[in-house]
Amino acid sequence: MFTEGEIGCSFLVNPVITSGKPFFGLNVQGGFKTETDISVAALAITKPFASLKLTIANLNKSLPLSTVTLDDAARGIIFLYNGIVGPIDGFVQAIADSATDKSTFSTFLFDRIYVALYLAEQFIDVTPKYLSMVAAFSPTIGGEIKALVGEIQVIIEDLSSTMATFEEAVTGIWSNSQITPSSIYSVLNKYRLANLIGALDAFSYQMNTLKGLIADVISAITTADASMSTYTATLTTAFASLDNSLSSSYNSITNVASEFIKQISSSVTKLSTTVDNFNKQINAFNDDIIKPNATAIISLTSEFTFFYNYFMGVLQPNSEEKINSVAYMVTDSVQTAAKDVLYNAYQALNNAMGNLPAKASTCVSTYLSPMVTSLSLSIPTMASCLNLLDAPSVANEQVALLNKLLDDRLTYVTAWTNAISGVTSSSAASVRKTATLKLLAETPSGNIDVHQPALAESYSIFAQLVSNFNSRQNRVVMCLTLKGVDLSAMVISASNGYFGCIRGY
Known part of the structure; x- marks a missing residue:
């Protein structure tokens, strides 16, 4: 962290030059567009889930469902969705915003990323319990989602390591009076930059697949609930119809007594x-x-x-x-x-x-x-x-x-x-x-x-x-x-x- 004096000094040494390109708090002079690639790749990760907003809202309204298994599965999916549009989205949004920010100190930007990362990791850590609820309903789809979340966890861990590397590199050159693409490449070679974008693209691919699985399991849950509601009501009515005959038989036998x-x-x-x-x-x-x-x-x-x-x-x-x-x-x-x-x-x-x-x-x-x-x-x-x-x-x-x-x-x-x-x-x-x-x-x-x-x-x-x-x-x-x-x-x-x-x- 920087002291108040260092922050004041940084404004004097490295004033913001509005004509440059942003990169995690840096103002890069010259032909540099990596920040856009990173931002676009990061924002694409949770974008597909916007289409599920109404579906999830309707599922939430329908709770509780007709059976415990269905109800648990629905709650598990809702938890997973809320985690994706909450902590996960907050993490990738922090990366996207930081990549295109040239007016905030780099340390502050990475602090924001790490806080968002911590929340995302916390969410991932507790997902097994909820994924088990989904798997109890549909072992096949639930198993696929569980495996996919495991891969996503690996990607998040990789991004955590990558962000640490980026922070070290960026804070090492932030005080330079003139930052150019060459300055960036001297501390972050093109392989590392490509690795970040590749990780984000892989993240996006996995999340898009996850979105499809979530949509499938929601469809299965709602269809199953409609059927089970009808079946349960029919069988419950049949069982309840025994009451009159059993009551009559009971009274008849006790009258014999x-x-x-x-x-x-x-x-x-x-x-x-x-x-x-x-x-x-x-x-x-x-x-x-x-x-x-x-x-x-x-x-x-x-x-x-x-x-x-x-x-x-x-x-x-x-x-x-x-x-x-x-x-x-x-x-x-x-x-x-x-x-x-x-x-x-x-x-x-x-x-x-x-x-x-x-x-x-x-x-x-x-x-x-x-x-x-x-x-x-x-x-x-x-x-x-x-x-x-x-x-x-x-x-x-x-x-x-x-x-x-x-x-x-x-x-x-x-x-x-x-x-x-x-x-x-x-x-x-x-x-x-x-x-x-x-x-x-x-x-x-x-x-x-x-x-x-x-x-x-x-x-x-x-x-x-x-x-x-x-x-x-x-x-x-x-x-x-x-x-x-x-x-x-x-x-x-x-x-x-x-x-x-x-x-x-």
Whole structure:
């Protein structure tokens, strides 16, 4: 850097001569035009990207795109474009301006170049992350862009070295009172000058190629986004259409649970009411035979009811939980199977969109669009597998067993009732003794287990309920598996057909 005194001195020693040619702060006298060649070559580097301004603006407005991959790719391209029209353009503009500047001190000009160079290098250093986003969408074009940016980085490094050489040469002769082309050539031979222009031309060529690749990938992104938006909306609608049928099926199955629980509660109420009526008859006796035994008799009948209620109390919540869990699991199985198919379809479509030749619309309409249409019609039908569950049929089978068990319990109550049928407090003592013996013989404490084995049927009811539902549930899962395999095979077939088709482009 120069001191204030040196700057003042330079104006005195080397005043600006307006008739000369500029060259990085120098005023060159005589036939010299290299500065123009350098400036033109530098300005040509980013010029092609002006034509992409509107395209990039439209792409930016359309964010976010229909898929994460497409959205990332678009953001990667926008970042690359902004870096080119920003830091890269600033760097080449600094070279172009400096080459045609004869009124600014050379050191200041090169300082500007180095600052711009630093920003350009910073941009290049962070591009790999964004190029990976592009490559994730289109490995082919993304790979080409990545390779091209690597070559551009080498050119920028070469220009950095060249600028250092130019700075050293120019600042070595800036104080000469008379600077001529010969003065320039004495410190920068024609080879070095040509090397700079050649590097700029190579830079321009690579950037022009890069511009074409960026235009191609933007076209692919917008085309893919339009297709994916349509496909995604179609498949999303198809998946959403499952909601009504699944909700209806879920409610239907849980209603079966409610009805089954009502049947259990009804049986408990019926037995309890019948036994209570019998107990009232026993309590109505005020004689010297039945009344003294009333407490023992009622204790045994109450114990009889207690056991039934206990077993039903176990059956009720377990049955309700089982049926409700079946309702959840089978409807969830349908959603899961549909999601698996959609995931496979999404992956296939996403992969296809990343390999989308500009003229391959025929391949899309021949293979991808029909696949999406077919899936959108098939996915809602996956809910039909739930018909194999037939929850009411499973529950009704167990309701029949429940009623059979209740009838068995009521048979005992009927026997007790028959034992006192026609017997009153004023009946003959022998009649009342016989009735009492019958009641105590039918329900002795020591023989209570004799009357209870049938209650084990309640465990059988639950076990059969579980077994039957598991069996039906397996049928549902098998149905969904087969449908899923068929639909996934359709996706694979369409994908293979598509990639076979695009090889022709």
